Amino acid sequence: MDGEVKHHRVRTNGIWMHVAEQGSTGPLVLLIHGFPELWFSWRHQMAHLSRHGYHVIAPDLRGYGETDAPTDPLSYSCFHIVGDIIGLIDHFEAQQVFVVGHDWGACVAWWLCQFRPDRVRALVNLAVPFFPRSPIKPSDVFKMFGEGFYINQFQEYGRAEKSFARYDVLTVMKKFLLLELKELNAPPGVEIIDFLETPLSLPPWITEEELQYFASKFHNSGFTGPFNYYRMMDMNWEFLAPWHGAKVFTPTKFIVGNKDVGFQSYGTEEFITSGAFKDLVPNLEVVIIDGHHFIQQERADKVTNEILSFLDSFPKDIV
Structure with missing residues (x-):
């Protein structure tokens, strides 16, 4: 039935990729999650978009x-990563797709629009804007934030894995998915996972059972794969040299929570609101809503409606 979430393993770019699918007709919408998340982060959007005539894959x-x-x-x-996504789009025999990304998934979506803009009809990205390529490599930038900055701690192979392993995976999920800090920077000598607090109670937007689902998957897969995205940042900076100064012309809606740690820190709010962001993404609409980082879950109805209103502004006869 179209109302059910179907699960597949798709062969793409030399790996097997797990894909959740809801709906079977209408334009294809690709939802790309971030860290530390899964397809399950999009459960609310999948149900709503499929009911409104979209074929959704996550x-x-x-x-x-x-x-x-x-x-x-x-x-x-x-x-x-983009190669995986192109293979997935090809598997579903779509020439173009609508793309929605969050966090690292937003980075992947920006890359996709740079490398293969012909495959993206329109984009909705959450939380992470399109930044210009720095003249210096990321690790040199991050050193300015100190040893306690979470990205710096993720660089050393095995370090974060060891510190995360001191906690059960459910606690790790609570520490990250429910964070309300203004920065992800631990004091000197403290691991970021120790610095993050474990909430004593859950907010109304997520249940213990939903957190258990995340935890069960990370218990099996571990965190090394996700950390490796951070460990490739310098190499990606080198790979992206041919696109230095390039803009993204894909029609884009950008949604961010006003309490998002990334929005409130590192000059991101000013970058987004000053016009510098729109200079790099000319066909851009920005929506700032009340919420934290994981807004597609925390503010599911609001975010879903923002996505749907944008997608509905395009003809549905694309393939």
């Missing part, structure tokens, strides 16, 4: 959930 990205997780960090480059 994969577990390379290294996550039930998708293959190569051990070599070099297998997590921007080209590998």
